[in-house]
Amino acid sequence: MFGNKRLFSRAPPNLNLGQRSRISWLLEVPASCDVEFSACWLVRHLTLNYADSYHIVSFDKLDYCSSLNNTRILNDKRNFTFYHGDITHPTEVVDCMERYNIDTVLHFAAQSHVDLSFGNSYGFTHTNVYGTHVLLESAKKVGIKRFIHISTDEVYGEVKEDEDELLESSILSPTNPYAASKAAAEMLVQSYQKSFKLPIIIVRSNNVYGPHQYPEKIIPKFTCLLNRGRPVVLHGDGSPTRRYLYAGDAADAFDTILHKGQLGHIYNVGSYDEISNLELCSKLLDTIGIPHDSLEELRRWIKYTHDRPFNDCRYAVDGSKLRRLGWEQRTSLDEGLRITVDWYRQFGESWWGDITHVLTPFPVVTEGEVVPDDVHLMTDEPPLPGDECHTNGNGKNGHYKVA
Template sequence: MTAIKSVLVTGGAGFIGSAVCRLLVGAGYQVTNLDKLTYAADLKSLREIEDAENYRFVEADICNGARMVELLADVRPDAIMHLAAETHVDRSIDGPGVFVETNVFGTVALLNAALENYRGLDGERQQRFRFHHVSTDEVFGDLPLDSGIFTEETAYAPSSPYSASKAAADHFVRAWHETYGLPVVISNCSNNYGPFHFPEKLIPLIILNALEGQPLPVYGDGQNVRDWLFVDDHARALEAILTRGRVGESYNVGGRAERSNLEVVHAVCDLLDARKPLSDGRPRRDLIEFVKDRPGHDRRYAIDPSKIEQELGWRSEETFEAGLAKTVDWFIANEWWWGPIRAQRYSGARLGGAK
C-alpha cells in the first residue's frame, strides 16, 4: 500500500476529531477538516493548527450528498476518517430524529460520495484509498458488572437511539465494502476524556461544577462502569488503523481502565481538593447528588484491545490517573476555551453523557 498523505476528517471540530486533526497536522499529513459546526463543535480547539500550511477547514454538512461529491472532487483525499456524528445519549433519548439523520443518512451520503470518488481514481490512488469509520463500544450493548468483555466478534445489541444509530452506520459501512468494494476499516472505541472535552459530558461537567462549588449529579447509584481512554491515545490509534489496518476489518480501541462513574467523580473531587480547595474547606465529595437514572442506562462497557495491540503495535500510553490529572489541570488553566461554551451554549441542565 502506498503511504497515505492526505486525509479528509469529518467532524474535525469536535472533541475527538480536533485531537485527530492536531495529531495528523503535526505528523505532516495534508488535512482537510469538514465540520457542520453544531453545538458540540468549536474551532477554538484547533487554534494551534489553524494557520498551518497543511491544514484546511471546510464548513459543510455530510447529509448534503451533492456537496460531499463536490468536496471530494476538489480535495481528492487519499483517505477519509469519518468522525462526524451526534453522540450524546441523553439528547438521543429526547430527540432521536437528528441522530438518525446525521449518523445514518449522513454516513450513507458520505459513503456514496466516497464510492463515486474512489471509482474515479487511478490504480495507484485506488490502492491506497481508505474510508475509516469511527464508531463506539456502545453498539455492543452492555455487560454484567462482574464478567465479560467486548471483542470485535461481539454481537451488536444497542440500547439507546444513539447507539442504535451508530450500529446502523457500522452496518452500512460494511455493506458498502461487501457490495461495492469500497476499502473500509471500522474502529469502536471506549469512553474518551481529555482536554477540549465538551462541558456536557461526564468528566468535564464534574470538573467544572466542582470548580464552581455546584452540585455534582450522578445517575442512579453511580455504579455503572466504563472503560476510559485518553483522547490523544485514541487519536494515535485512529492513525494506526487508517494507515496500517487491514481493509474490511474492525478494531476495538480501549484503555484497559474500567472505573465506575462514582469512582471517576470521586477522583475528580480529590484532585480538585488538592489543587483548589473550596473556600469553606468542605470536601467536594459532599457536593455529589444521586439523581434518577436515565432510561436504558447500560451497566458496563469493557473493551478488549488485544487485536490492535497485537496487529498494529498500538498501546494506550496514559494511565487513567495520570490522564485525569492532566485533564483537570487543563480545565483549570483554560477557562478561555470552556468559559464561553458554559455561559452561552450550555445551560447546565444535562448530566454527563457516555462519550
C-alpha cells in the same frame, strides 16, 4: 463559533509522534461534540507530525459544541484546510472530495451525547445513519482508497461483570437510540464494502476524555461544576462503570489503525481503566483538591437524581487485536485526569464561551440548541436498592423531552 487566538496559543495540544505514510489527501470529518473533540486531537496530530505526508481537510458543520479554538493552531499550516460543510448535504460532501482529490476518509461525524438521544432521536438517525450513507455514496462516486469509520463500544450493548470482554466478532446489541444509530451506520458501511468493494475499516472505541472536550460529557462537566464550587449530580446511584481512554492515546490508536490496519477489518480501542461514576467523582474531588472524607462533605459535593430511561451497567471490549499492531495505552487514568483538570481550571470557562446551559443533569434540545432542563430533583442519597443501572430507583423512566 467562539474563537480566541491568544487563548489557544497558551494551551498547545498534547501530541505524540507516529509513523509516516505516503497518503497525500485525507478528509477528516468531525460533526459533533465527543467525536469532534477526538477528531480534532487526531487532525492536530496528523497535521503537525506528518507535514510532508498528508494534506488534512477538516470537514465540519460547526455544531453547538464546536470551537474553532480546537484547530486554531493549524490555521497557518500549509497542509491543513478547513471546509465548512454538513455531511447530510451530498453536494457539499462531493464538492469537498473532488475539489481536494481526497483519497482517505476518517469518518468521526456523529451525534454522540446519549442523554440527548432519548429526547432527540430523529436528529441522531439523520446525522448518524443518513449522514454516513451520504459519505459512503460520495466515497463510492469519487473512488476513495480508504474509508475509516469511527464507531463506539456501545454498539455491543451491556456487558455483565461476570462476562468476558467482547471481541470484534461479537453480536451487536445496542440499548439506546444513540448506540442503535451507530450500529445502523455500521451496517451501511459493511454493506458498501460487500456490494461495492469500498475499502473500509471500522473502529469501536471506549470513552475518550481529555483537554478540549465540550463539557456535556461526565469528566469535563463534573470538572467545570466543581471548579465553579457547585456539586456534581449523578444519574441513579452512580454504580454504572465505564472505561476511559486519554485523548492522546486515542489519537495514537487511530494513527496505528490508519497506517497498519487491514482493510475490511474491525478494531476495538480498549482502555484498562474501568471505574464507576461514583468512584470517578471521588477521583475528581481528589485531583482538584476538595476534601470529601466525611459524610457531610460528600453530601456537599455529590448529589443524585433519577436515572436515564435505560443505562447500561457496563461496557467492556477486548482490545488485543489492536495491540498486536503495536499500540499500547500509555496514560493512566490518574495522570490523564490530572492533565485534564489542570486544563479546565485554566481554560474551561473561556474556550466555548458561556457553558452554563450544558452543566445541567439532563439537557434538552430546543430548535437545534441545547438548553437546561430544570425539571429534576436532586437528593443527598442514592436511590433505594434496585435495578438502578437500567431505570430510576422507582423503576420508571427518567424525564426526557424535546422542547
